[in-house]
Amino acid sequence: MTEYAGMKFAIGDVAVVYGGKFKQRYFRKSGDDYFPLPATWDVTNRAWRPYSHTEQPTSQECDGCHSVNYDIKTKAVTEWNVGCEKCHGPGGDHVKKPSPKNILNPARLNYVDATNTCIQCHSQGQPLTAPTAGKAYDWPVGFQMGKRLGDFWKLEEHKLGETTFTHFADGTAHKNRMQGNDFVTSLMYARGVTCVSCHDVHGTENDALLRKPANILCLDCHGPNSPNGPHAPTIEQHTHHKAGSAGNECVGCHMPKIEQTIADVNVRSHTFKFIPPSATETLNIPNPCNSCHTDKSTQWATEALKTWPQFSLWRVAQ
Ligand code: HEC
Ligand code: HEC
Ligand code: HEC
Ligand code: HEC
Ligand code: HEC
Ligand code: HEC
Ligand code: HEC
Secondary structure, three states: OEEEOOEEEOHHHOOEEEEOOOEEEEEEEEOOEEEEEEEEEEOOOOEEEEOOOOOOOHHHHOOOOOEEOOOOOOOOOOEEOOOHHHHHOOOHHHHHOOOHHHOOOHHHOOHHHHHHHHHOOOOOEEEOOOOEOOEOOOOOOOOOEOEOHHHOEEEOOOOOOOOOOOEOOOOOEOEOOOHHHHHOOOHHHHOOOOHHHHEOOOOOOOHHHEOOOHHHHHHHHOOOOOOOOOOOOOHHHHHOOOOOOHHHOHHHHHOOEEEEEEOOEEEEOOOOOOOOHHHHHHHOOOOHHHHHOOOOOHHHHHHHHHOOOOOOHHHHOO
16 A cells, blocks of 8 residues: 555556546546546646545546547447547448548538537536436537537536636636637637637647647737737737747737646636736636736736727726
8 A cells, every 4th residue: 555645545456547648547446337546646746636536436427538439338438538439420431431421520510510529528517418317427428429519418507706616707617628618608719710720639749739839820810900810010019028928929818827627737728818907806817917927916917908008998907
């Protein structure tokens, strides 16, 4: 027995390990199900953290998103992890006789279904109907590409003004794996931009599977005085930070790292909206300015924004 985060378990108890980039979780097998062991490895901080959901079997809480074709009756899978059929639908016919006609390509779907390819896993929500009496599942049981996600899944509800485990008071996601919940509230989504406009899930050289490094990616569709904005003669006049400064990068202000994955490690918001410093005072949500300028007050940030004429005072500096 070794102690991890104050909890004891032996290496021999570990039947499965999951994760890698931010955190790693360990599972024991009991009967035909897996259960999380009581500690998570925080990759960034290289530290053990306690994990409390140890009595919940992964069949209800996890496996549907961490495998392909998980069967809730037999607990069998086609494969573990994110495999081709999860996004391309059944591929048996296609393997026998490869043709673009017998395989689903998410890029040819409308923007709602195309984005749902990702939202089926990258969201917090609930199945619309309990698939098995008395058992609550955390993933869209029964959904498969080609069907409508909205017939199986609803996104986690949130009342404006309330800070919860899943949401900040203004409706921005509070925790990881909620890129879908965030993105559907954005103007870009409403205009038909999809997750794969920015990410290529088959692998890229860039962080987070981005098609291009972040700033270059944004400037493919955005530019000074372009119809999509920003509405300023130069990027520096939009950001009020020097070229090369972290404060000049689009993600710094439009995708702050405020959504908790473990301990003090956060992932980026995907609403793309600018959260004004005043919202930190009134709604207790972190704002991007003070996330970098940690030694300054929200009042300081508001005063600076008041002097930046490209922005509406009424929206960002009241
Ligand atoms: C996480 C979702 C996801 C997974 C998993 C996935 N794909 Fe894709 N695939 C997509 C999306 C979205 C597109 C269209 C946009 C693009 O090309 O990035 C695509 C496009 C493709 C294309 C190009 C089709 C065309 O007509 O241009 C091929 C080929 C392909 N995928 C093969 C595979 C194979 C083989 C696997 C498994 C090894 C796989 N994909 C796994 C989401 C996925
Ligand atoms: C089957 C569930 C599932 C689907 C569908 C899915 N993802 Fe993921 N995604 C994951 C998991 C789980 C991870 C964490 C890494 C891992 O274990 O593979 C992940 C990681 C990622 C990452 C982070 C990679 C990194 O290195 O930082 C990106 C970006 C991403 N997914 C985008 C997408 C996009 C875009 C789509 C839709 C085309 C999509 N995912 C569909 C489950 C899914
Ligand atoms: C609704 C789908 C869904 C469910 C349910 C789900 N996950 Fe995930 N999980 C994801 C996605 C998507 C990611 C990657 C995105 C992220 O971490 O923000 C992920 C990431 C992870 C990671 C981190 C991977 C890394 O590389 O850092 C671990 C560990 C993990 N999940 C374990 C679990 C466990 C344990 C459960 C059950 C208690 C669970 N997941 C339930 C979709 C899901
Ligand atoms: C307009 C471009 C854009 C769109 C659209 C977009 N993302 Fe991202 N995404 C990014 C950028 C930029 C990052 C940050 C990469 C970095 O920090 O290096 C990121 C990071 C991520 C990560 C890694 C966690 C993190 O924050 O570092 C995941 C997972 C992810 N996106 C999933 C999604 C999913 C799922 C969708 C659709 C629901 C989506 N993204 C839509 C640009 C986008
Ligand atoms: C594929 C094209 C595309 C890419 C790539 C893209 N955008 Fe957009 N973006 C748009 C469109 C289209 C709009 C809507 C413009 C309009 O209708 O006014 C938009 C709007 C926005 C808005 C305004 C939102 C609002 O509520 O007013 C912000 C902020 C934004 N994008 C940030 C980003 C950032 C940051 C990146 C890079 C991570 C990025 N965009 C990448 C196409 C894109
Ligand atoms: C230092 C912070 C900061 C940085 C960095 C930043 N923005 Fe903004 N951006 C803002 C603020 C503040 C607004 C106004 C928000 C509002 O009115 O609600 C805004 C608004 C926008 C809008 C909406 C149209 C407009 O002009 O008001 C777009 C589009 C946009 N930004 C794109 C980008 C892109 C692309 C980048 C990277 C090249 C970027 N922003 C970098 C702070 C920033
Ligand atoms: C990603 C980190 C980052 C973000 C987000 C950011 N800044 Fe900065 N900021 C910097 C850095 C680094 C400098 C110093 C270099 C420079 O001037 O570009 C700086 C410089 C400044 C300065 C001038 C020097 C000073 O300390 O008096 C002001 C004023 C400022 N930022 C205000 C803001 C405001 C207001 C916001 C939100 C709209 C903001 N910043 C967002 C990183 C950031």
